[in-house]
Amino acid sequence: MGRTQQRLVIAWYETSMRRDEPLALTWDMVDVKKGLIRLPAANVKEKYARRTPITWELRQVLDELKEEQKKVPNVANKVFTRPNGRPIKSIRTAFKRALVQALKKGEIEDGNIVPHDFRRSAITRWTRNGIAREIVMDCSGHKRSGAHDNYINFTDDELVEAFHEFTLPLVQRTKVSTPVIQAKSVDAASAVSY
Secondary structure, X not given: OOHHHHHHHHHHHHHOOOOOOHHHOEHHHEEOOOOEXXXXXXXXXXXOOEEEEOOHHHHHHHHHHHHHHOOOOOOOOEOOEOOOOOEOOOOHHHXXXXXXXXXXXXXXXXXXXXXXXXXXXXXXXXXXOOOOHHHHHHHHOOOXXXXXXXXXXXXXXXXXXXXXHHHOOHXXXXXXXXXXXXXXXXXXXXXHHO
């Protein structure tokens, strides 16, 4: 898999975004100073705006893309573009090829990994690292239930602070952040949801 496609996979893994959400990202949704990506309601499945943190790994990707895009026109103002400045529409073929290669090399045991598995992995990793359930739900777009939950609101600063550990390079982190892909078989009928 080329670097263009790797950057998108990193975004899935680091943000819990659904498959097409990073493809719709424009630079005005990225607040590097605050350390947040703001996804408008129109761009997400649940149809209400949400925020997700910019981790150290994602920051490296964003910086790389910004530098690359200085050299070519990016008329759509999209974040995830190819080296020629054109927006990425899909990485389906590259993703499938990478899975086949990883299986052949014995790097993975299950070739049924789908982009949605990276969303599961992000949510699991955040929870394992002690981030409050309510914050994880806010960042992933999972609707909270119950009257009490509706009264819990987090400021941008509180959300960013909850993810502070993830804004550091891996070697500086005190908590374990093991990269694990939570693969789950997906039958053809439910594949359209990812």
